[in-house]
Amino acid sequence: MDRREFLRRTAALGLGGAALLLPGGVRRSFGALRGLPGLAAVRGGEPGEMFDRGVAALGGMERFVKKGQTVVIKPNMSWDVPPERGGNTNPALVERIVRRCLEAGASKVYAFDHTCDSWRNCYRNSGVEEAVKKGGGVVAPADSSGYYQKVSLPGGRALKETSVHELLMECDVFINVPVLKHHGGAGITMGMKNLMGTVWNRGEFHSKGLHQCIADVSLFRRPALTVIDAYRMMTHNGPRGTSERDVTVLKAQILSTDIVAGDAAAAKIFGTDPKNVQYIRSAAEMGVGTMDLESLGVERIAL
């Protein structure tokens, strides 16, 4: 092999490598082609109002929900704590999203979470169950293994297969609505960590390496939209918190078409460099999304 041949081969390998990254890049450039931003950051308003402004900046609800489609909204309602404690997604935000989905023509909007605390208490006391119903959606249980179906995660590094809630497999549109919180084990929790509430075996994540499993499970189904609630942000003692003192009223919200970018933006709001959050880094490496916010197009909105 002479020097010219070596250079040629290196270039070919480089091009091949670049081509591997292409699908994600192509996907992301669609929005940019239509001139729409892929991420909206909103601050200074009430949860519902911030969502309306944010989603309008992304091209309106019609960009994500088409007439007759079924939608699954995945809020975080894992803990038996009231809304003021910031342990679960803000109910007012969930209600607004459900309503907007139906207005955009969704045939049905479901919400569920595989909770940590006793599920009935979580659904009720988080205020999310009532919010979903008020918005016109359906609250589905997720407390029994019968609701879950086995799926394989071909690209997974630690998690090769897992069981996912049937509604997530069947729905046309998936909208991920986490809350931004401190997390004792993972450091911070938001978009990708919230997907742990769509699988049955949560314990496995902890025993096989939490960060890599979080990145792996986000391979299964990328949400059309991730709305990160940072109206109340738990800054310590997370993810459950022990009192309202753990919470900062921040009045912010991130809406992203790319779950990794959404998490990266939220991490920055939390005060952490996304590169230091292992699951964000892994997911970006695996091509789930990008940590480069500007490549998506960012709309910053202050109310």
Place this chain on the structure above:
Amino acid sequence: MPSDKRPSGRRTAGRIRHFLALAVAFLFLAWFLLLAGGRTTPRLPFLQAVPSVLRWWGGAAILALSALLAGRAYCSFLCPLGTFQEALWRAGRGRSAGYAPGSPLRYWILVLVLAAGAAGFMALPAALDPYAIFGRGVTQLLRPPLSGGIDRLAGVLESRGIYGVIPRAWQVPFVPLLFWTTAVFFLLLALWSFRKGRPFCGSLCPVGTFLGLFSRSSLLSVRFSGEGCTGCGECETVCPQECISLTEGRVDADRCVLCLRCVDSCPGGALSLSFGGKEEGLSRRGMLRTALGGAAALGAALWALKGDTTLPAAAWPREGKNPVSPPGSKSRGNFTKKCVACTACVAACPAGIIRPSLGEWGAAGLFQPVLDYRRGYCQYECTACAKACPTGAIGPLEPEEKKLLSIGKARFVRRNCIVRRFGTACGACSEHCPTQAMRMVPFRGSLTIPELDPSICLGCGACEHACPAQPKAVTVSGLGVHGKIRPLSGAGEGPVVAPLEEFPF
């Protein structure tokens, strides 16, 4: 036909009584079937004899007074197990063979039950308390098929995309030994009742025997009076207790439950519910009987008052895992002394973690519940078991009190922890810990590892349940005497208000 001579349409007291008893039994049935999820339920079992005796030292005296007033009316109005037997008998044979003298065995049973209770050997009183038997019958034999059916129905609807119309019922922990014991007991009792009225009431029931010690001197009783008796013998065969002797013209008041069937069916109107006229008066036998009853009432009162000698945690061995008693049970001593294993708390627990024990409390406490953290963990704000318990073995407990109540202590074995063994992030225990007694502290690099602060550990088992390590890196051992943690810092304070001023990107 003797019934031809009966003045028609007048004698309905027995039928009304039966209807009332069925209504009460049905309420108890519904209570044990529907009791779930900390739902506020009417405190029905507070009407029951043994729970009342255990809850308050004066309970036995009130029960004795009720017997002095109305004999064993309790048995035919309020006792669901009595109604169960009578209903079966009526559905089956509905006739008895005639008078049979009471067996003296029942006095020995009462003495043994009281002695066992006083000695802290609760398995015997628990096995013979009619209220507890009825409770176990419902939760073990009726509830599983009912919730199974509900789940199946919910499953069918859900497969058609209809969620939440019928909420799934959760399963009560299945303990094979308790299930089979209950099933065999009820099978035998049912067969026996088909043939013989109220067999349990007449020969086994310690509550009935206790009431019977006073009912001979009761103000209200069923008696032969007047000249109406034709000697037809109808009364003897309709009596579920086989306690009417026609030849002696006598109703054995210590077994008569005032069901009023004989009053209804007597063609000559010779039997009636009458006031006063003590049958025994101050005879030697009567005095002996009442003295025995008084001693029994005193014994029951002392049992309820018995001091708690549970040793505090410090005196317990550090190694080994002690069983955890439900929150509100105060101490191992209080709990095991008062629990009759009726399984009300087992059915009420929304986390499904209260399980009838199989030796955790020793043979003396067989089936008295224990918290099983393999099934889940005690929910931070929940007081469902305390609300359900009628005997005072658990509760009363206010939610605010519950949040500071320590029922056990976690023990963290660092060498088993995932973070240390495999060098990967975990924190499942800390995640679930409501007080952050398990909190994550810096370990190697960006990793964090749990650290335990026992002074704010509630012993709720959230950490043990969540821990993915095998063997568990954190386990909870029960406290002999439940304690109180110090108030959490920041409790009662509001949030920090600091709206985002500008985006950091």
